[in-house]
């Protein structure tokens with residue numbers, strides 16, 4: 660699970676989003692993000708991550 664911000668692989672699980680999605684926190688830049696399920700209709704480059712920081 661790579662960080663969408665700094666591309667670091669040093670991310671750790673950090674609880675769950677309120678919708679039940681796994682939430683991660685990057686140990687390098689402290690960015691928090693969730694892994695989204697790819698939507699069939701969405702075709703933009705933001706698929707896969709939702710950055711919180």
Ligand SMILES: [Zn+2]
Pocket residue numbers: 662663664665666667685686687688689690
């Ligand atoms: Zn990072």
